[in-house]
Amino acid sequence: MSQEQTEFAEFFESSWDPCLRAVLAVVGSPQQAEDQVAEAFARAWRAWRRVSCHPAPRAWVVRTALNTGTTWWRRRARELPLADYDAMVSGGQDGGLNAAVLAALRSLPRRQREVIALRVFLDMDTGEIAAQLGIAPATVRVHLARATAALRQELSPPKTQEVGQ
Amino acid sequence: MTGNDAMSDNDVLQAVSDSVSAIPVASRPPVAQITLRSRAQRRRWLLPAAGALVTAGAAALAVILAMPASHQPQARLDAWTVSKQANGNIQVTINQLQDPSGLQSTLRADGVPASVTFGQQSPACQHYPQPSPRLLQQVFGIPAPGQYQGPAGAYVFDIDPSALPSGAGAAITVLSDSGSGTKFIVNQDVVHTSPGCTGS
Numbered sequence: 550m551s552q553e554q555t556e557f558a559e560f561f562e563s564s565w566d567p568c569l570r571a572v573l574a575v576v577g578s579p580q581q582a583e584d585q586v587a588e589a590f591a592r593a594w595r596a597w598r599r600v601s602c603h604p605a606p607r608a609w610v611v612r613t614a615l616n617t618g619t620t621w622w623r624r625r626a627r628e629l630p631l632a633d634y635d636a637m638v639s640g641g642q643d644g645g646l647n648a649a650v651l652a653a654l655r656s657l658p659r660r661q662r663e664v665i666a667l668r669v670f671l672d673m674d675t676g677e678i679a680a681q682l683g684i685a686p687a688t689v690r691v692h693l694a695r696a697t698a699a700l701r702q703e704l705s706p707p708k709t710q711e712v713g714q
Numbered sequence: 715m716t717g718n719d720a721m722s723d724n725d726v727l728q729a730v731s732d733s734v735s736a737i738p739v740a741s742r743p744p745v746a747q748i749t750l751r752s753r754a755q756r757r758r759w760l761l762p763a764a765g766a767l768v769t770a771g772a773a774a775l776a777v778i779l780a781m782p783a784s785h786q787p788q789a790r791l792d793a794w795t796v797s798k799q800a801n802g803n804i805q806v807t808i809n810q811l812q813d814p815s816g817l818q819s820t821l822r823a824d825g826v827p828a829s830v831t832f833g834q835q836s837p838a839c840q841h842y843p844q845p846s847p848r849l850l851q852q853v854f855g856i857p858a859p860g861q862y863q864g865p866a867g868a869y870v871f872d873i874d875p876s877a878l879p880s881g882a883g884a885a886i887t888v889l890s891d892s893g894s895g896t897k898f899i900v901n902q903d904v905v906h907t908s909p910g911c912t913g914s
Contacts, residue, residue: 558745565742574734583740591751598850650733669731697726704729705720 827883838910883912
């Protein structure tokens with residue numbers, strides 16, 4: 550195995566899970582996320598010289614996977630309209646909080662989900678997210694604030710009413 | 715918890731992390747599956763390009779035939795061919811894994827400081843100065859390392875000598891990849907010129 554193959558294998562093994570979770574947070578469907586992330590890693594290997602020099606190669610994979618998803622989604626949209634996500638939210642998991650979080654996540658605009666995914670799963674700061682998404686850091690902060698506010702509102706239990714004496 | 719116990723930002727992000735991480739997913743595929751998929755991508759993407767190449771090749775042939783003899787392709791051998799294009803690029807076509815030193819000599823004679831090896835890159839060659847994707851793109855026109863099974867199983871690529879910085883040369887390493895169904899793997903690199911690597 551060449552040095553490049555070894556480097557790529559190490560990168561792949563350490564990055565698969567965070568990249569998959571980041572993409573999953575945006576697209577919702579495990580099947581779709583796995584396919585897109587595999588496609589993105591294959592592209593990363595094809596352009597490994599370039600990707601290995603990238604300041605954030607995991608973010609490169611996630612962005613590539615999400616861009617790949619545009620095509621994938623167009624192809625699949627008529628066949629699986631969020632079927633996996635719906636099943637996940639309504640049925641699976643341990644019900645309760647997870648289902649509520651996923652439903653709340655799904656209700657966010659895509660850009661907000663992308664910001665959340667990069668922050669949570671790739672541990673990127675505002676500047677790094679801005680660079681990856683090609684938007685201003687202030688815009689990232691706005692997206693993050695709106696997303697967390699919306700999620701908080703969905704996840705916090707309703708206010709208990711104080712009953713008078 | 716009441717409304718006054720609103721979750722902090724960190725709590726919200728942690729809840730997202732926990733919930734998405736709890737979604738069952740398939741286990742990580744073996745890396746070999748990814749690299750095989752990469753090869754399939756290349757074939758898929760290059761199929762339409764091959765059609766365009768045939769059309770462009772027919773047009774180029776017409777131009778070559780119209781040229782005076784002194785400007786016609788400089789070398790035509792069975793294992794590989796080297797030809798100078800109208801735009802100054804050197805086009806290399808590899809048909810068989812034979813005579814790397816002959817290909818190297820021909821490229822050097824055409825003004826490309828080159829190292830050509832079949833099997834592994836010459837240990838005398840050193841990257842110039844870091845692997846730069848942009849430079850590789852400029853010199854070779856396609857991402858490197860690359861695989862390309864061209865028409866009739868040949869590997870075809872261009873070298874733009876004018877894109878080589880001062881003190882830089884081209885290192886071509888060709889590997890057999892018959893096991894995967896792809897005939898060649900070709901690594902193109904930009905390296906420091908040196909007597910041991912590029913001959914000067």
